[in-house]
Amino acid sequence: MPEHSFILNGNRVSVDTEDNVRVLWVLRDLLGVTGPKYGCGINVCKACTCHINGKAFNPCSVPISAIKPSDEITTIEGLADQRSGKLHPMQEAWLEHDVAQCGYCQPGQIMAAVALVRKARAAGTELDDAELDKLRNICRCGTYTRIREAIHTGAKNM
Amino acid sequence: MAGHSRRRFLGYLLAAPTLAVAVPVGEEFAMPGEASAALPSNPEIADLLDLSDLLNLAAAPTSGLVAVGVQADGTVSFALPRAEVGQGITTAVTMLIAEELDIGMDKVRVTLADARPELLCNQLTGGSNSMHSIYHPVRAAAAIARLALLDAAAGQWGTDASRLTITEGVISGPGGRSAPLGSFAKAAAGTRTKQLSAEPKKRPSLIGTPQSRIDAHDAVTGRKQFTMDLRVPGALPTMVCRGPHINAGVGSVRNLAEVRAMPGVTDIAVISTGVAVRANTTTHCIDAVRALRVDWRGGTVDGETDASVRAELRAITPPMPPPMPGAETIDLEVDFAFASNSALETNCAIADVRPDRAEIWAALKAPIPAHNEIAAKAGLLPTAVRVHVVQGGGSFGRKLFHDAALEATEASKAMGKPVKLMWHRTDDFRHGRVHPMSTSKIRLNHSGENVLSYEQRHMATQLDLGHGFGDAITSMLDKLPVADLTFNQVFFLTTQAMPYDFGITNQTLHEVPLKFHTSSMRNVYSPNVTGAREIAVEMLAKKLGKDSLELRRSFAKEERVRAILDKVAELGEWGKEMPPGTAQGIGIHVEYKSCCAVLVEIDCRPETVHRPVEEEGVTGPRVMRATVAVDVGVPVNPRGLEAQMLGCVNDGIGLVLTESLHMDRGLPLEGSWDNFFYTRQWNTPLDVRVFVMPKTTEEPGGAGELGVAATVGAVACAYGRATGTMPTSFPINHGTLSFEPLPRVPPIPQSPTDGLEHTF
Numbered sequence: 001m002p003e004h005s006f007i008l009n010g011n012r013v014s015v016d017t018e019d020n021v022r023v024l025w026v027l028r029d030l031l032g033v034t035g036p037k038y039g040c041g042i043n044v045c046k047a048c049t050c051h052i053n054g055k056a057f058n059p060c061s062v063p064i065s066a067i068k069p070s071d072e073i074t075t076i077e078g079l080a081d082q083r084s085g086k087l088h089p090m091q092e093a094w095l096e097h098d099v100a101q102c103g104y105c106q107p108g109q110i111m112a113a114v115a116l117v118r119k120a121r122a123a124g125t126e127l128d129d130a131e132l133d134k135l136r137n138i139c140r141c142g143t144y145t146r147i148r149e150a151i152h153t154g155a156k157n158m
Numbered sequence: 159m160a161g162h163s164r165r166r167f168l169g170y171l172l173a174a175p176t177l178a179v180a181v182p183v184g185e186e187f188a189m190p191g192e193a194s195a196a197l198p199s200n201p202e203i204a205d206l207l208d209l210s211d212l213l214n215l216a217a218a219p220t221s222g223l224v225a226v227g228v229q230a231d232g233t234v235s236f237a238l239p240r241a242e243v244g245q246g247i248t249t250a251v252t253m254l255i256a257e258e259l260d261i262g263m264d265k266v267r268v269t270l271a272d273a274r275p276e277l278l279c280n281q282l283t284g285g286s287n288s289m290h291s292i293y294h295p296v297r298a299a300a301a302i303a304r305l306a307l308l309d310a311a312a313g314q315w316g317t318d319a320s321r322l323t324i325t326e327g328v329i330s331g332p333g334g335r336s337a338p339l340g341s342f343a344k345a346a347a348g349t350r351t352k353q354l355s356a357e358p359k360k361r362p363s364l365i366g367t368p369q370s371r372i373d374a375h376d377a378v379t380g381r382k383q384f385t386m387d388l389r390v391p392g393a394l395p396t397m398v399c400r401g402p403h404i405n406a407g408v409g410s411v412r413n414l415a416e417v418r419a420m421p422g423v424t425d426i427a428v429i430s431t432g433v434a435v436r437a438n439t440t441t442h443c444i445d446a447v448r449a450l451r452v453d454w455r456g457g458t459v460d461g462e463t464d465a466s467v468r469a470e471l472r473a474i475t476p477p478m479p480p481p482m483p484g485a486e487t488i489d490l491e492v493d494f495a496f497a498s499n500s501a502l503e504t505n506c507a508i509a510d511v512r513p514d515r516a517e518i519w520a521a522l523k524a525p526i527p528a529h530n531e532i533a534a535k536a537g538l539l540p541t542a543v544r545v546h547v548v549q550g551g552g553s554f555g556r557k558l559f560h561d562a563a564l565e566a567t568e569a570s571k572a573m574g575k576p577v578k579l580m581w582h583r584t585d586d587f588r589h590g591r592v593h594p595m596s597t598s599k600i601r602l603n604h605s606g607e608n609v610l611s612y613e614q615r616h617m618a619t620q621l622d623l624g625h626g627f628g629d630a631i632t633s634m635l636d637k638l639p640v641a642d643l644t645f646n647q648v649f650f651l652t653t654q655a656m657p658y659d660f661g662i663t664n665q666t667l668h669e670v671p672l673k674f675h676t677s678s679m680r681n682v683y684s685p686n687v688t689g690a691r692e693i694a695v696e697m698l699a700k701k702l703g704k705d706s707l708e709l710r711r712s713f714a715k716e717e718r719v720r721a722i723l724d725k726v727a728e729l730g731e732w733g734k735e736m737p738p739g740t741a742q743g744i745g746i747h748v749e750y751k752s753c754c755a756v757l758v759e760i761d762c763r764p765e766t767v768h769r770p771v772e773e774e775g776v777t778g779p780r781v782m783r784a785t786v787a788v789d790v791g792v793p794v795n796p797r798g799l800e801a802q803m804l805g806c807v808n809d810g811i812g813l814v815l816t817e818s819l820h821m822d823r824g825l826p827l828e829g830s831w832d833n834f835f836y837t838r839q840w841n842t843p844l845d846v847r848v849f850v851m852p853k854t855t856e857e858p859g860g861a862g863e864l865g866v867a868a869t870v871g872a873v874a875c876a877y878g879r880a881t882g883t884m885p886t887s888f889p890i891n892h893g894t895l896s897f898e899p900l901p902r903v904p905p906i907p908q909s910p911t912d913g914l915e916h917t918f
């Protein structure tokens with residue numbers, strides 16, 4: 001079986017598995033990193049959202065063979081400051097607004113929110129309602145309004 | 159059944175190394191004699207005895223014990239015989255314990271109890287009954303523990319317990335003495351079990367204050383563990399290949415050996431619901447499921463489509479009584495499509511079945527019937543089976559059932575290995591449980607502004623209440639003063655309270671026994687029944703030229719209902735000037751000893767209806783603003799209540815505007831979240847305000863489902879007012895299929911490989 005290596009939450013990891021195994025299952029089934037959640041497996045629900053080299057991506061739809069040894073993947077477990085353990089401002093905002101209900105979608109929501117804010121910053125655009133409307137992450141508990149409020153709070157502190 | 163005022167709580171000090179207090183659950187409400195004596199002949203049973211009472215009465219004779227334990231380190235533990243699926247019950251229970259003991263919420267450890275068969279009907283999370291049923295028992299146990307700790311401290315300090323206080327977990331007494339409460343946990347423990355009683359606090363200081371969820375930190379750091387996140391040695395990913403029709407069984411598998419030899423695959427077994435595949439990763443499972451060539455036997459509803467089911471509902475519709483002489487009538491028929499109650503966490507369970515024992519992990523709202531069926535499936539005595547209740551990633555009715563737990567049991571037994579069984583999303587929509595299709599027919603007789611009678615016939619495909627409520631209700635059937643009713647009809651009668659004084663009121667349920675997989679969906683019948691009723695009320699207001707809020711106010715039976723109507727009118731600016739194509743709408747719902755009013759503003763202007771959405775998805779009219787007022791009797795955690803109402807609003811919007819299943823030859827066409835249009839960010843209101851009414855009774859009512867029905871009514875009425883045409887078929891977009899259905903064979907889609915082209 002081919003060996004695949006990449007950087008996960010700041011640490012180099014490697015796994016032996018078939019090329020087509022999707023990154024979500026490398027993380028969850030082989031490495032035991034369970035923050036990213038399964039909600040569809042077809043890049044629709046966004047529950048699995050993580051970052052690759054700082055950008056949001058959906059590991060359920062990326063085969064491990066597409067990941068290079070130099071790629072840095074960040075899951076929700078790696079979002080807080082790795083040394084101090086201090087939560088990311090977006091996580092803090094989530095706590096402040098008590099966003100989570102069942103919590104199943106929330107790792108994906110937070111990772112998507114961080115990427116959206118970074119993207120808007122880079123492009124110099126305003127995070128208005130139309131931009132937030134573009135978030136595709138499902139929350140079946142219906143926490144959408146609190147998510148929007150928390151993103152504004154989190155963005156302010158990022 | 160309001161009217162309990164303060165009372166003494168009874169409980170037991172257990173013989174244990176550190177303090178442990180046990181109390182019965184359910185007993186507080188045991189008064190079947192009174193209840194049945196008070197029942198009227200008019201079947202508005204819900205007004206006097208609602209589902210919450212019914213569940214409590216069912217639980218009463220068997221009431222097992224639940225226990226609060228105090229450890230030497232000052233932590234207090236409680237194993238809650240309920241499920242946490244996002245509704246916040248663990249947080250609310252933490253508050254109750256912290257309240258009575260005067261300790262920080264961070265010192266309370268609430269866990270979910272394993273299935274405890276001795277609790278019989280008392281381990282059911284459903285009907286929004288949890289807070290109602292657990293409120294007094296938990297406070298009782300904690301109050302007694304407090305008493306025991308104070309007694310122990312008083313004994314050691316040679317003083318009287320009445321002179322001691324507890325603040326933030328520290329006991330203080332005369333002469334400046336103080337010590338952490340945990341230091342008396344041993345001394346306070348019983349040497350023999352004995353009965354004790356205590357009074358709850360007269361003036362609670364924590365109950366009623368907004369608190370954040372106890373698991374919020376775990377949720378935002380990815381540490382919160384759901385079933386699929388648990389590590390059980392040897393439990394490898396397992397998925398099931400399912401048929402092209404609901405309940406299709408396996409005839410034969412053509413390429414078993416070939417698929418077994420695929421990379422990563424460890425085991426394959428035919429089980430009653432399909433072909434189970436166990437493999438090293440979920441990708442391997444998906445590949446194997448897609449590769450299987452199976453000849454399927456027929457299912458149970460192969461010929462049924464939306465149109466055929468609708469025709470069957472029409473066919474069983476009983477005739478309405480003729481209009482009353484001299485009266486005018488409002489006649490109405492309201493249709494709702496099938497809808498999926500799929501949670502974001504798909505059906506899943508871990509099972510480790512051995513020849514002599516079994517262990518199961520799953521999010522279960524009715525773990526006791528699950529336990530019994532799992533034992534039967536495993537061929538073991540119930541005592542050889544342990545069923546662990548895990549926190550669930552949403553429920554919405556799903557987790558009253560244990561479909562995945564049974565499958566996992568069967569697969570693990572057949573393979574002789576532990577399995578971590580998960581449903582694919584597509585299966586969760588197509589083979590998972592659905593909310594029944596329904597038609598509600600209403601006739602309202604009135605003479606001018608005087609409403610003489612209200613008749614509602616509710617026709618629906620049969621709802622499976624079997625696993626959870628079934629046991630509780632069956633055990634109560636003979637105790638109710640209603641003859642010849644099925645338990646679904648009893649359920650209907652006990653949940654459909656009529657909030658308006660509409661003269662002679664008669665609401666009945668008629669079901670077609672079609673074999674779909676059904677269940678409740680954030681409420682059992684109410685969203686459809688109440689939604690239809692609120693449309694009738696709106697039509698009456700229009701016909702009489704009355705303000706529709708004022709009309710609701712004037713017919714409301716309860717002052718509580720008038721108060722929430724006034725509150726939403728004030729906060730939501732009822733009657734304000736709105737541009738053409740937009741409108742306000744209002745709906746109310748009364749259930750679970752609670753009531754709720756919702757006021758929405760909808761935008762049906764073409765530029766909004768046709769707003770673009772990137773990639774797949776539907777838009778349509780948008781609810782821009784929602785104002786909710788909710789009265790749950792005793793609001794334990796207002797912040798949690800607000801969260802639940804927020805969810806209810808999004809559910810109600812989906813049911814009216816966008817979300818449904820299209821049944822086609824025995825299978826829903828929907829197979830993804832981009833087919834089943836639950837409310838998304840681009841459809842959610844930009845402004846939601848929830849007002850939690852201050853305490854109005856002594857009993858906390860239910861809330862988890864309450865707001866959905868009121869929202870359905872509000873959104874439907876707003877749409878009618880904005881467009882000038884009252885909608886009667888829901889969701890309004892059901893007539894258009896807005897997606898390309900996934901194939902039936904193979905049953906699940908392949909995962910894409912182009913994810914890196916869509917980063918942002």
Ligand code: FES
Pocket residue numbers: 037038039040041042043044045046047048049058059060061
């Ligand atoms: S699981 Fe990856 S997008 Fe749904």
Ligand code: FES
Pocket residue numbers: 100101102103104105106138139140141142143244502551552
């Ligand atoms: S919090 Fe439950 S799905 Fe979002």
